[in-house]
Amino acid sequence: MRNNENxxxxxxxxxTTKERWKSYGYKSxxxxxxxxxxxGKSTLANVLSKELHIMEVKNYVLDGDxxxxxxxxxxxxxxxxxKENIRRIGEVAKLFVxxxxxxxxxxxxxxxxxxSNVRRLLGNGQFIEVFVKCPVSECEKRDPKxxxxxxxxxxxxxxxxxxxxxEEPENPEIILKTDEMSLEKCIKTxxxxxxxxxxxxxSKYINGTNVKS
Amino acid sequence: MRNNENxxxxxxxxxTTKERWKSYGYKSxxxxxxxxxxxGKSTLANVLSKELHIMEVKNYVLDGDxxxxxxxxxxxxxxxxxKENIRRIGEVAKLFVxxxxxxxxxxxxxxxxxxSNVRRLLGNGQFIEVFVKCPVSECEKRDPKxxxxxxxxxxxxxxxxxxxxxEEPENPEIILKTDEMSLEKCIKTxxxxxxxxxxxxxSKYINGTNVKS
Numbered sequence: 492m493r494n495n496e497n498x499x500x501x502x503x504x505x506x507t508t509k510e511r512w513k514s515y516g517y518k519s520x521x522x523x524x525x526x527x528x529x530x531g532k533s534t535l536a537n538v539l540s541k542e543l544h545i546m547e548v549k550n551y552v553l554d555g556d557x558x559x560x561x562x563x564x565x566x567x568x569x570x571x572x573x574k575e576n577i578r579r580i581g582e583v584a585k586l587f588v589x590x591x592x593x594x595x596x597x598x599x600x601x602x603x604x605x606x607s608n609v610r611r612l613l614g615n616g617q618f619i620e621v622f623v624k625c626p627v628s629e630c631e632k633r634d635p636k637x638x639x640x641x642x643x644x645x646x647x648x649x650x651x652x653x654x655x656x657x658e659e660p661e662n663p664e665i666i667l668k669t670d671e672m673s674l675e676k677c678i679k680t681x682x683x684x685x686x687x688x689x690x691x692x693x694s695k696y697i698n699g700t701n702v703k704s
Numbered sequence: 705m706r707n708n709e710n711x712x713x714x715x716x717x718x719x720t721t722k723e724r725w726k727s728y729g730y731k732s733x734x735x736x737x738x739x740x741x742x743x744g745k746s747t748l749a750n751v752l753s754k755e756l757h758i759m760e761v762k763n764y765v766l767d768g769d770x771x772x773x774x775x776x777x778x779x780x781x782x783x784x785x786x787k788e789n790i791r792r793i794g795e796v797a798k799l800f801v802x803x804x805x806x807x808x809x810x811x812x813x814x815x816x817x818x819x820s821n822v823r824r825l826l827g828n829g830q831f832i833e834v835f836v837k838c839p840v841s842e843c844e845k846r847d848p849k850x851x852x853x854x855x856x857x858x859x860x861x862x863x864x865x866x867x868x869x870x871e872e873p874e875n876p877e878i879i880l881k882t883d884e885m886s887l888e889k890c891i892k893t894x895x896x897x898x899x900x901x902x903x904x905x906x907s908k909y910i911n912g913t914n915v916k917s
Contacts (some may be wrong), residue, residue: 505750507763514757527846544719544727549762551803552718562795565788567739575778582775583796590805592762 511591512668517548517691521584525606527622527652528638529630531669531677535623538674539681543593550593551582558598566697568649573699574605581609588617590634593690601651602659616688621681622663623634627652629670650659720898725805730761730904734797734826735857735894737810738819738864738873739836744882744890745810748836751887756806763806767791771811779863787818791898794822801830806903814864816871832897835876840865841882842883 512518522539524532536552541581543550568574577600600606607623610618630652631639642650649655665684667677685691725731733783735752737745763797779785790813795917800807813819825829843865844852853861855863876896880890898904 506753510757514760540719544723547727549804551799553799557799557802561798562792579775579792585774586764586770587798587800588768589770590800591762592803592805634812644722 495571502558508591511637515549515591517593518689519588519591519593520619520690521585521609521616522593522595522621522697523589523600523606523609523617524595524621524623525663526669527625527627527630527657528599528650529633529635530625531622531667531674532599534674535621535667535669535677536595536597538678540595542678542682543691546691549591550595551587552595553584553587554597554598559647560581564654573602577602577605577609581612585612588613593685599651599657601655601657603660619665619684620640620663621667622660623667623669624659625669643648654670721802721804728762728804730806731902732801732804732806732820733830733832733903734801735808735832735834736797736813736819736822737807737808737834737836738813740838740840740843740870740875741812741863742840742846742848743836743890744880744887745812745836747878747887748834748890748894749808749810749881751807751891755891755895756904758906761806762804763808764800765808765810766767766797766800767810772798777795786815790815794825797822798825801826806898812864812870814868814870818872819873829901832878833873833876834878834880834882834894835873836882837872 509520522536524536526532533552533554533556536554540550540552541621558576558580560688562583563576566576577598580596580598582592584596606620610620634640638647638650639653641647642653651657667680669677682691735749739745746765746767746769747868749767753763753765771789771793775796776789779789790811791813793809797809819833822855823833847853851860851863852866854860855866860885864870878893880893882890885893895904
């Protein structure tokens with residue numbers, strides 16, 4: 492490309508993640524929700540997303556709705572495909588962090604190794620693992636999509652918690668027991684973590700328009 | 705999850721793309737730069753990114769640097785792998801548009817069909833194809849990474865423009881002839897397009913701190 496002499500400084504002058512943080516007023520990271528189906532991962536991610544949006548913190552939720560029918564529609568549920576599923580989600584989450592957003596991922600992600608790989612992929616302190624803990628008996632009682640019923644009937648093979656293992660996180664940053672805690676309490680816990688660890692700043696919005704005491 | 709009665713409204717209350725547009729003050733889209741190696745795609749994307757950043761328009765550049773070594777590191781250069789490469793990039797760009805950012809993609813993307821597939825994937829008006837047009841002789845003269853030389857020596861097989869086809873866009877939104885136009889002129893053309901088509905608003909920044917008349 493023709494450059495005027497005084498414009499050579501332009502070449503490969505990309506915006507760095509730190510420049511983004513400085514201009515946006517918060518630090519990007521991945522909040523990775525893991526847990527059984529119906530434990531509450533997607534609800535938590537979407538409510539937190541709304542809260543952050545109100546606080547003018549740019550964020551985005553990656554979940555089955557926008558990943559399984561798009562980027563990962565050519566993947567099934569074999570062990571290898573589950574591994575590749577989580578790998579790709581981790582890579583996309585990393586791009587969002589690089590772009591300066593708080594990325595939330597809401598996937599069962601049953602294998603410790605796959606989650607560790609994503610943690611390693613991200614920079615120091617950029618991966619916040621949230622164990623959405625709920626007994627399978629309670630998840631089965633909720634069963635909003637009737638999938639536990641189908642799994643018990645043998646219609647779905649290798650269903651996490653029924654016929655496939657779920658490996659609990661050993662050192663998650665946050666544990667939310669959704670059978671004991673209210674949604675409000677869970678969201679407050681998440682926001683407090685982000686505030687205390689300087690991802691987001693103290694703000695008049697911290698107690699939110701939606702989150703009530 | 706336990707919900708207090710008055711909090712049921714919370715469930716699946718995700719932030720929509722239109723809500724994001726309203727709050728951010730601009731419309732998200734994909735700007736897809738296509739053209740030969742060394743035509744100027746990545747430089748244009750990165751300089752535009754910087755300009756938009758100054759204008760407080762959130763944006764992100766997808767290019768070989770952050771895609772080929774991450775999300776698509778398990779893909780080679782066969783026809784099928786090139787297809788899957790562009791498909792995944794299109795899906796990721798769509799997620800960024802959904803998140804309210806202007807996503808820029810800078811890839812050779814030599815096949816018309818692959819680019820059409822990405823266009824179809826995006827909503828109406830969300831795909832802006834920019835043909836970064838430069839004769840192969842000029843690209844070869846620039847050859848910043850010495851890859852044309854290696855391709856001519858037969859070290860790189862199926863190299864676009866040398867031993868593999870490049871299918872020119874038939875109806876791109878924008879054509880930038882980088883062997884004739886200065887970088888400033890190219891960037892002004894892009895910013896004017898975004899302004900005239902209401903992606904971004906008129907602003908005191910429109911003539912930028914970097915883009916000089």
